Amino acid sequence: MSNLQMRAPIFRLRVNLVCIILLGLGAIFFNPIQAQDQRRSLTLRADVQKANAKTGIVTAAGNVQILYPQHKLKATAAKAQYFSRERRILMEGDVLIEHEGNNIQADKITYVIDEGRFEAETESSEAVETNVNLSQ
Structure with a gap:
């Protein structure tokens, strides 16, 4: 007992x-506040991801997908790095970005978040391709 x-x-x-x-x-x-924060967040999906707390850099490789609803941005690439301190995303390898109804395709694209600026480069013989929706 x-x-x-x-x-x-x-x-x-x-x-x-x-x-x-x-x-x-x-x-x-x-919690509804949490749900609102999720809508403002950047989502990074990939086969492999590594984060370095000291440098603030997240590296992703293999079938990379980036979703950033607040900036109306969707992207795919072979590799990507998110530089949290600089608020910059570097994407490499068959990069395709959909942004507000427009498309950019290149070998390498850098997105500077706070400026809303894209820098696209190509290392192959093909040019950077941009499709702009003029009906907006």
Whole structure:
């Protein structure tokens, strides 16, 4: 009987801890402020990603996809680097950017976020290609 008394408080502690964790997760995932922040965030998807906290650089390789809804930007590339301190994205390898209904295609494109500026280069014999939607 003393073993049963010893186990009951531990069980209650575990149940309370699980409830606190579940409530915390609910606040994180269902908080409307969090959802608004997610709409403003940059999403980077790739086969491999590495981040360096000291330099503030995130490197992605393989099937890179970048989504930045606040800037109406979608991009694909073979490789990308996000320089958080400079707020700059460098994309390399068959880069395609869709921005506000316009397309830019090149071997290498740098996007300077705060200036909304693109710098496109090509290393092959093909030129940088830009398609501008004039109906806007």
